[in-house]
Amino acid sequence: MAYDVIVIGSGPGGYVAAIRASQLGFKTAVVERENLGGICLNWGCIPTKALLKTAQVFEYTQHSKDYGITVSDAKVEFDAVIKRSRGVADKMSRGVQFLMKKNKIDVLMGNGKLKAKGQVEVTDKDGKATVYDAKHIILATGARARELPNLKIDGKNVIGYREAMVLPQQPKSMIVVGSGAIGVEFAYFYATLGTKVTIVEFLPRIVPVEDEDISKELEKIYKKKGIDIMTNASVEAVEATGNGVRAKVKTQTGEITLEADVVLSAVGIAANIENIGLEGLGIKTDKGRVLVDKYYQTNVPGVYAIGDMVPGQALAHVASKEGIVCVEAIAYNEKKYAHKPETIDYMNIPGCTYCAPEIASVGYTEKAAKEAGYEVKVGKFPFSASGKASAAGATEGFVKVIFDAKYGEWLGTHMIGANVTEIIAETVVARKLETTYQEVLDSIHPHPTMSESVKDAIEVAYGEAIHL
Known part of the structure; x- marks a missing residue:
């Protein structure tokens, strides 16, 4: 009943932290009260994308004549739409089950709670409570929908x-x-x-x-x-x-x-910090979030917190990286890892919204850059001028880039258009490498693609526009 690491919560923060802990030689367990994969895989990121894909396909049928195809009497079978979404979520959750077995991680089903320092109590669906010992406890309990006082969620109205x-x-x-x-x-x-x-x-x-x-x-x-x-x-x-x-x-x-x-x-969302034993151990919180250091340790040694329950962007990819940094820091301190992990730069986190057209952004907005004291160069390239976008019938939106006029530093990128969530990573990596505008312009982008519009926007910012 003793582990090196116990993770409470199996969302994209928790299950990733557990896998990394196992890879680094820790005897690891993860506690989950509902479904492996947490909200993201079961009720958030993944099933919503399945629903949105259905909407996109239906939208294609409504405009099929634009592509030279006649589709008659296309109808929405709403129950089938929901069923497909749930099927995608279930498949992904089973994938996490496989990963737990592959990495020899014990899954403890039930409600996890800090019992005492170094102890986690897990209460199963029948009310039976079992106490487990752990040298390190990582809290990854995520968040839920926030309720306004005058807008209580009743599940019906x-x-x-x-x-x-x-x-x-x-x-x-x-x-x-x-x-x-x-x-x-x-x-x-x-x-x-x-x-x-x-x-x-x-x-x-x-x-x-x-x-x-x-x-x-x-x-x-x-x-x-x-x-x-x-x-x-x-x-x-x-x-x-x-x-x-x-x-x-x-x-x-x-x-x-x-x-x-x-x-x-x-x-918005509210962090799940209630009824997990924070008060009993005196773990500090502020404005509904657990306070942690840059390696995600709370004020109580041996207890850590990651993901939506700590300050920072409440995003799945952020939670995953926080979990990895947290575990690698633990491993470094125990001489199981060669170097201390690099901490996260929260100014270089990509944000993606999967409506249609999609939205993707990272770094400073134009307003924030000016308020931070930068003199900026701004370039904006519309997808209406993109050959690939025209061929795809997806000419809505644009790419907007923001650079520091003095040193050429890439301050931010903001996109709205088809599949832009797939091309925001170029900016994230370039900013991480402290790339200037000239190095991006000297990197040949493939044609015809939507991604070359990033280069086109930079050309606009520096007065070198070719396609506009």
Whole structure:
């Protein structure tokens, strides 16, 4: 019943940390209360992408004549759409099961809780509690949908992202509260399948963490798709009607009433830090997150935390890297690893939103760069000028790059367009290598591709545009 490392939570932070720990020679166990793979594989990243792919395929059928193909009477079988998404998630979860066996990691099913220093209590579904000893305990309990006081999720009238993935039937109308990644992805999915969607955003623009040009472009495209967008607005109250819900929305010009079949609350996430024994060990938290050092150790030696429950971007790829850094630091201290791992640069984390068109970004926005004191060079290349985009019938959007005018440092990239999540990595790697604009321009990009638009945007920034 004793381990070198016990990880509580098997999401993309937890299961990756467990695998790396096993690779480095630690006897390892992972605790999971629901499904291996956590929210990302079962209720987040993966199944939502399956839903979004269905919407994209359906959208292709609606515009098939543009490609010289006639498709008649294409219909959405909503239950089959949901079934496919769940099947993809189940397959990925089974993949994590395989990885646990391959790496000889014990899976302890149940609710994990810090019992005492060096001890984890796991309570199974029958209520039986077992205590395990561990020299190192890594908390990776993730997060859940955040609830507003006046917008409680009841699973019927007001739903969260989990319910939105498994609705028994497609709603005719939906109010989406919040326009972050979750909100705009579900807005695209349901609107494309025929649901009348209204987005209500408290801040002045949708996808508010993105560069302002990205927000403007997505709003323009969404309105063209028939999605209603209300910014500087908030849902004050929701009441059930005989056929759905009635929402009171406060706007800058007064209060209005919207009616719909259902309200989707997509106002962010809250970390799962309750009932896991933090208080008993005196582990420090702030603003709902566990405080850690740069190697993810809490204020209690031997207890670590990673992923959505610590400060930083709540993204799957961030959690995975945090898990690896955490375990490698433990291994270094125990002379199982040759060097101390490099810490994460949180200014070089790519963010991706998988609506259509997709959004991908990394580094400074134009506004943030100027506020940080940089004199900037900005280049913007529209996909309407891309041969590959024209051939694919995907000319919406653009690539925007931001450079430091003094030294040529690549400060940030912001993209909106088809498959841009697949090409943001070039900027991430280049920024990591401290590449200047000239080195990118001297690197030959393949033609015709969407990715060469990054080079084209840099040419625009430096007055060397060829294709614009």
